[in-house]
Amino acid sequence: MIRQILKMGDSRLLRVAKTVQRFNTPELTALIEDMFDTMHAANGAGLAAPQIGVSLQLAIFGFKENQRYPDAPPVPETVLINPVLKPLSAEIAEDWEGCLSVPGLRGMVPRWTTLHYEGYDQNGRVISRDVEAFHARVVQHECDHLAGILYPMRIKDFSRFGYVDVLFPGLDADLDE
Numbered sequence: 001m002i003r004q005i006l007k008m009g010d011s012r013l014l015r016v017a018k019t020v021q022r023f024n025t026p027e028l029t030a031l032i033e034d035m036f037d038t039m040h041a042a043n044g045a046g047l048a049a050p051q052i053g054v055s056l057q058l059a060i061f062g063f064k065e066n067q068r069y070p071d072a073p074p075v076p077e078t079v080l081i082n083p084v085l086k087p088l089s090a091e092i093a094e095d096w097e098g099c100l101s102v103p104g105l106r107g108m109v110p111r112w113t114t115l116h117y118e119g120y121d122q123n124g125r126v127i128s129r130d131v132e133a134f135h136a137r138v139v140q141h142e143c144d145h146l147a148g149i150l151y152p153m154r155i156k157d158f159s160r161f162g163y164v165d166v167l168f169p170g171l172d173a174d175l176d177e
Contacts, residue, residue: 003038003052008102014148017048017055020081023124028058032079032122035060043067044100045075046138048145051101057082059142068098072134080127083119083143087112088130097141097151098164106168107161109154111137 006013022028031054039047039060045068046061062077089112097109114132117139121127131139141151155161 001034001037002041003034005038005042005047005051005100006053008099008150008152010101012053012055013050013101013145013150015050015055016148017050017057017146019057020120023081023120023122028122031056031058032060039100042100045069045072046142047100048142050145050148057146059083059139059146061138061142069134075135075138078127079122080117080139080142081120081122083117083139083146085140085143086116088114088116094156095137097137099141099151101145102150102152104163104165105152105161106164107152107155108157109137109141109151110156111140111154115139117143 020028031049035047035049035052038052043066045063045066046059049056049058059080060078061080062075064074066072091113092110093113094108094110096106098106113136114130115136116128116130118126118128144151144154152161
């Protein structure tokens with residue numbers, strides 16, 4: 001089932017999400033299915049449970065190709081619960097980000113270039129990966145949602161934040177919603 005995605009300004013997006021206590025339940029499975037349906041319907045690269053009004057430490061992400069990020073390499077489809085992120089170096093890079101909760105806008109956001117993330121899948125199995133580049137950026141973006149952080153809060157230079165159709169003339173603004 002496709003759920004409504006909360007938009008910036010909704011106070012629920014600013015809450016720190018609660019840890020998931022029970023795995024492999026019918027409720028968790030249904031929530032994850034709804035999240036994937038919602039993410040795919042919106043052409044998203046990822047989605048966090050707080051974006052659909054569910055205050056749980058649960059994020060999904062991944063795609064083979066994505067219209068919103070046509071130059072991005074594939075990211076494996078992942079369910080990540082109760083994540084912990086650790087940078088693998090001090091190197092930080094800036095790149096453009098958008099968000100389904102901040103439709104029509106993009107901003108230049110600094111992120112670690114390489115990181116290790118751990119957490120659990122929906123069955124309680126441990127996930128442990130070292131990632132870089134766009135994959136690392138997506139994980140950080142989605143995990144920020146679990147801490148009540150939206151990407152505009154990370155922008156350092158607001159001259160590089162604006163509407164997609166103004167920043168990137170010719171790009172279909174609907175792709176960023």
